[in-house]
Amino acid sequence: MLKKKEKALIKQTWDKLTPVAEDIGADALLRMFAAYPGSKTYFSHVDISPGSPHLLSHGKKIVLAIAEAAKDISQLTVTLAPLQTFHAYQLRIDPTNFKLFSHCMLVTLACHMGEDFTPTAHAAMDKFLSAFAAVLAEKYR
Amino acid sequence: MLQKTRATKMVEWTDFERDTIQNIFAQLDYEEIGPAALSRCLVVYPWTQRYFGKFGNLYNAAAIKSNPMIAVHGKTILHGLDRAVKNMDDIKTAYKELSVLHSEKLHVDPDNFKLLADCLTIVLAAKLGSAFTPDVQAAFQKFMAVVVNSLGRQYH
Numbered sequence: 001m002l003k004k005k006e007k008a009l010i011k012q013t014w015d016k017l018t019p020v021a022e023d024i025g026a027d028a029l030l031r032m033f034a035a036y037p038g039s040k041t042y043f044s045h046v047d048i049s050p051g052s053p054h055l056l057s058h059g060k061k062i063v064l065a066i067a068e069a070a071k072d073i074s075q076l077t078v079t080l081a082p083l084q085t086f087h088a089y090q091l092r093i094d095p096t097n098f099k100l101f102s103h104c105m106l107v108t109l110a111c112h113m114g115e116d117f118t119p120t121a122h123a124a125m126d127k128f129l130s131a132f133a134a135v136l137a138e139k140y141r
Numbered sequence: 142m143l144q145k146t147r148a149t150k151m152v153e154w155t156d157f158e159r160d161t162i163q164n165i166f167a168q169l170d171y172e173e174i175g176p177a178a179l180s181r182c183l184v185v186y187p188w189t190q191r192y193f194g195k196f197g198n199l200y201n202a203a204a205i206k207s208n209p210m211i212a213v214h215g216k217t218i219l220h221g222l223d224r225a226v227k228n229m230d231d232i233k234t235a236y237k238e239l240s241v242l243h244s245e246k247l248h249v250d251p252d253n254f255k256l257l258a259d260c261l262t263i264v265l266a267a268k269l270g271s272a273f274t275p276d277v278q279a280a281f282q283k284f285m286a287v288v289v290n291s292l293g294r295q296y297h
Contacts, residue, residue, distance in 0.1 A: 027275075030275045031275040031278055031279075033275070034275035034276055034278065034279040035275070035278055035279040035282050103259065104278075106263055107262060107263060107266045107273070107278060110263045110264075110266035110267040111266045111267070111269070111270050111271060111273055113267070114267050114268075114270060115267060117263070117267050118202075119180065119181040119184035119185060119202055119205075119206070120184065120202050122181065122184075122185050122263060123184055123185040126185055
C-alpha cells in the first residue's frame with residue numbers, strides 16, 4: 001500500500017527522470033535482455049543492440065508511460081486503460097516479464113541515483129512498479 | 142561390472158563470469174555492503190523482520206539502519222558468501238551444511254534468500270554505478286541464483 005509521502009516521492013523521482021527517459025529506459029531494457037534472455041523473444045523482429053534506434057525509442061516510450069502514471073497514482077487503472085488493452089490483446093507479453101523488467105528498472109535507478117536510492121525510496125518504487133505491473137495485466141483474462 | 146555414477150550437473154561459468162565474481166568480492170567493503178543489504182531487505186520487505194524479533198529496535202528505516210545487531214549480522218551473511226566465491230565449481234556441496242542450518246535450526250523460508258539477493262544486487266548497483274553493466278549484473282545474478290538454490294536444497 002502506497003502512503004502519501006511515497007506517492008509524492010515517486011512522482012518527484014519520475015519527473016526528474018523524464019528528460020533522460022531514453023537513457024533510463026534503454027538501460028533497463030538492456031539489463032533485462034542480459035539477465036533474462038527469454039525476454040528477447042519478444043523483440044526477434046527488431047534490432048535491440050545497445051544504442052540502436054529501436055532500443056532507445058522503446059525505452060523512452062516505456063519510461064514516459066511510467067512517468068505519466070506516477071503523476072496520479074490513485075488513477076492507475078484509468079491512466080493505464082489503453083495500455084491494458086494493448087498488452088492483453090495485441091502484445092500478449094507474459095506478465096512474468098513485467099516483474100523482470102521492474103527489477104531491472106530498480107537496478108537502473110540504483111546505478112543512476114547511487115546513495116540517493118535509499119531503502120525507503122527503493123521500497124516505494126518497488127511497490128509502485130508492482131502495482132503498475134498488476135494493473136497492466138488486469139485485462140489478460 | 143562397472144558402476145555408472147550419476148552425472149552431476151555442473152554449473153558452467155564463462156571466464157567473464159568467474160572474473161566478474163572474483164573482482165566484485167575482492168573489492169567489496171564487507172563492513173559497508175553487508176549491513177546495507179540486510180537493512181535494505183528489512184525495509185523493502187518488512188515481513189522479513191519476523192526472523193529478527195530479538196534484534197531490538199526495527200521500528201523504522203532509521204532505526205534499522207543504525208541497529209548494531211543488524212549490522213553485525215549483515216557482515217556475517219556477506220562473509221557467508223565467501224564460501225561460494227571460493228568454490229564456484231561446486232557451490233551445491235559447499236553450502237550443504239548452511240542449507241541444513243537454515244532449514245532445521247533457523248527455519249527460514251527459502252523464498253527470503255531471493256529477497257536478500259535482490260537487495261544485495263541493488264546495493265552493489267548503487268555502489269558501482271555505471272561499472273555495474275548489464276553483463277556484470279547478469280553474471281552476479283547467475284551467481285546469486287546458484288547460491289540461493291544451494292541454500293534451499295536441503296529443505297524437506
